[in-house]
Amino acid sequence: MKRSSRARIGATATVSVLSLALITGCGGGSDDDSKESGASSPSTTASTTAKALSAAELKKLLLAKGDLAGYEIDAADESLPKSKSEVKTDKAECTPLAHAMAGLAPGDTDASVSYTLTKSPTATASPDEASLENALNIEITFVGLSSYDGDGAEKAVKAVSDATAACTGGFTIKAQGETQKVTKVASVKASGKGDESVGFSVAADMDGEGTATINTEVVRVGNTVSSYYTINLASLDSGKATPVPTTVIDAQLAKLK
Template structure:
């Protein structure tokens, strides 16, 4: 498969995934009760149940805005960026939490939610005159992310992250299929990566497809108190099983900082 076909595959996967990310882009008026203590709160059940979810309005204030991350364009998500549970099918039940995360499907009962699309500005690279291939590669080498915030009462956020860890571990190898409307994708591997942030954080390299048509994605999830921040990222300049790209660390750090 050559450049045009590979790019078409990446675009199809990216379009589906920009509806994305993970933890509940949907909202609810109720939340889980009881759970993990936030920093500075009392220990035990009293501290856990004291965690109160932020409202949607509060999450909007804590979300990234244009100018918060140098070199990136930030915009708000709309209804078209969020997939409903009915729109996504995962062929293995144990892979459902992580599969849903790719498309922004609601998980659990979030009290508040907010979302942003964060797109890296094109890099200015010097290319030799007439080197069309190098120029095209440079134009595609920019990372786009869907960043979502979801808040939970009690231990809802902690449970959310634990469920995602368990699902990713169970589905790391062997692959699984998922579809959204008429778009079908196959996840071939999930590899955990190092990341820091929040009270706890986890990251994975997610690969869709095989061979030259393989497309890598990055899934990063961090929890701060009762809020879960999810980052699902892709880079159209990265295609093939051996390709990769850096996590959008500046975006992750900026969002972590705004959560306090």
């Protein structure tokens, strides 16, 4: 078995920490993407009198079984942290990035929920290397929703944008008993969805088994913020990012409008 395959099997076994980017990484997207701003321009200003939705109200806005063909949806994924107290960084200015990657609110609010969507390949009967690669070709998207009073949602998106610029040299994440050094942060082109959006990428070495590349996108609709973080277990050590599926973003945003 190839060394890279062993690394991917290890990644499968430790998927619970993937939501925290504890084995993941770096500045994805093309060279052209990295030259563009990660944020789209705000098209709508949130009302200063807007009231945050409760966590219970946010749960009703999550995608549910049957909402998106080809995906399994888990609204009770235990791999996701339940509170910000479970996620620590060595640089306070980088904390919004860690929170967004963990499905937590990147801004100042207690109203947040998270869930995962999994897209698996068609199973094959062959036990060879190609079949193993196919079996690991599992795409997982971690989604977080958070809601804010007043202009809190706009401030949350700005916090992510500011953190991306401030943390280019990396930072350390501690969560779920694991510690991971993020070696690089870069801005990547966002989808332009919602009222405004921002994209960033982080990089970390997978214990000498290659560099994992992860892109995260944060999108605001009114006073609600959604975050999207996607991995593919078969390509974690390839150095290339798995794009956040626009189908997932579109389906989730349709619930928010």
